[in-house]
Amino acid sequence: xxxxxxxxxxxxxxxxxxxxxxxxxxxxxxxxxxxxxxxxxxxxxxxxxxxxxxxxxxxxxxxxxxxxxxxxxxxxxxxxxxxxxxxxxxxxxxxxxxxxxxxxxxxxxxxxxxxxxxxxxxxxxxxxxxxxxxxxxxxxxxxxxxxxxxxxxxxxxxxxxxxxxxxxxxxxxxxxxxxxxxxxxxxxxxxxxxxxxxxxxxxxxxxxxxxxxxxxxxxxxxxxxxxxxxxxxxxxxxxxxxxxxxxxxxxxxxxxxxxxxxxx
Amino acid sequence: xxxxxxxxxxxxxxxxxxxxxxxxxxxxxxxxxxxxxxxxxxxxxxxxxxxxxxxxxxxxxxxxxxxxxxxxxxxxxxxxxxxxxxxxxxxxxxxxxxxxxxxxxxxxxxxxxxxxxxxxxxxxxxxxxxxxxxxxxxxxxxxxx
Numbered sequence: 001x002x003x004x005x006x007x008x009x010x011x012x013x014x015x016x017x018x019x020x021x022x023x024x025x026x027x028x029x030x031x032x033x034x035x036x037x038x039x040x041x042x043x044x045x046x047x048x049x050x051x052x053x054x055x056x057x058x059x060x061x062x063x064x065x066x067x068x069x070x071x072x073x074x075x076x077x078x079x080x081x082x083x084x085x086x087x088x089x090x091x092x093x094x095x096x097x098x099x100x101x102x103x104x105x106x107x108x109x110x111x112x113x114x115x116x117x118x119x120x121x122x123x124x125x126x127x128x129x130x131x132x133x134x135x136x137x138x139x140x141x142x143x144x145x146x147x148x149x150x151x152x153x154x155x156x157x158x159x160x161x162x163x164x165x166x167x168x169x170x171x172x173x174x175x176x177x178x179x180x181x182x183x184x185x186x187x188x189x190x191x192x193x194x195x196x197x198x199x200x201x202x203x204x205x206x207x208x209x210x211x212x213x214x215x216x217x218x219x220x221x222x223x224x225x226x227x228x229x230x231x232x233x234x235x236x237x238x239x240x241x242x243x244x245x246x247x248x249x250x251x252x253x254x255x256x257x258x259x260x261x262x263x264x
Numbered sequence: 265x266x267x268x269x270x271x272x273x274x275x276x277x278x279x280x281x282x283x284x285x286x287x288x289x290x291x292x293x294x295x296x297x298x299x300x301x302x303x304x305x306x307x308x309x310x311x312x313x314x315x316x317x318x319x320x321x322x323x324x325x326x327x328x329x330x331x332x333x334x335x336x337x338x339x340x341x342x343x344x345x346x347x348x349x350x351x352x353x354x355x356x357x358x359x360x361x362x363x364x365x366x367x368x369x370x371x372x373x374x375x376x377x378x379x380x381x382x383x384x385x386x387x388x389x390x391x392x393x394x395x396x397x398x399x400x401x402x403x404x405x406x407x408x409x
């Protein structure tokens with residue numbers, strides 16, 4: 001995204017272009033870590049920078065890195081910086097807060113210092129829901145999805161069990177193992193195993209429905225949606241890499257389940 | 265019918281919690297998911313629409329509601345669209361594909377795989393179409409008022 005500043009900006013404070021850069025990169029980093037689509041990240045960074053004496057700005061954002069190049073007014077050279085994004089999760093609250101801040105910065109004419117303080121506060125703010133609430137949500141989601149895919153009522157409890165255990169295992173593994181693929185394979189394998197054991201002992205009827213419902217919390221729904229969004233809005237690079245990640249996740253889930261099915 | 269409504273509402277709301285959505289948006293996200301799911305199962309049952317077409321319609325309508333909700337609640341569209349799309353994700357057919365692959369019946373697997381891709385494409389197309397048209401329409405509406 002490239003834009004030229006036409007508006008007015010606040011000039012009553014002393015700050016250097018590198019401060020503006022820091023602010024923009026932190027905002028972009030937070031949004032990408034929350035799983036925002038590329039277009040929105042670039043838009044937020046541009047919107048923020050436009051408030052602070054920036055003449056032109058170019059932003060290139062991918063799921064793993066952001067490059068920003070900006071030029072201060074009345075200076076001949078550009079200033080460019082790169083930030084790497086290492087862990088990506090899904091945090092819609094983070095996206096909402098940062099997006100809100102970028103709009104407020106222009107409307108309420110926040111100074112650079114104020115904007116930075118707010119951003120740091122957002123970065124430090126605790127998660128909206130505790131891990132326990134996440135697991136309860138996964139349990140409810142798995143059970144409901146089993147019913148939605150025409151599972152019988154007898155299948156509700158096995159899928160609650162399998163979904164809860166699978167998702168807890170996924171969260172635990174993700175904390176200690178850096179390879180996401182591994183934790184997905186292990187947890188989907190566990191889900192398949194639990195479902196199979198339940199059906200074997202007459203606790204639940206349809207194996208397929210139980211597995212589909214319990215696997216849903218692991219399905220890369222946001223990734224798929226974002227990948228397609230990115231591709232359609234012309235961010236081909238991000239779209240392809242997000243698509244690859246989504247495919248890898250789906251493949252991992254499939255592998256874990258296939259182990260259980262192929263076992264007999 | 266009422267049960268399907270309730271179940272899809274709870275499921276979609278649970279997914280918005282798992283995605284750390286702001287507390288205010290959990291119930292609206294669930295409503296979007298519910299509407300998407302009712303269209304998805306209702307259209308084939310009452311109008312004999314094909315699975316892919318009803319996925320498309322459900323994605324389009326859910327996307328449109330997301331655009332409206334995003335303006336009402338002053339939040340990014342993605343907050344609502346994620347939980348709205350979750351019920352439409354072709355998890356069932358993807359699973360069947362996988363199972364047939366694991367069992368070695370490749371012909372059926374290919375058939376199911378193409379169906380899965382078509383449904384994923386229908387979600388994308390519906391979402392993008394509503395993302396293009398609805399903001400334009402809403403802008404016109406606001407100007408007219």
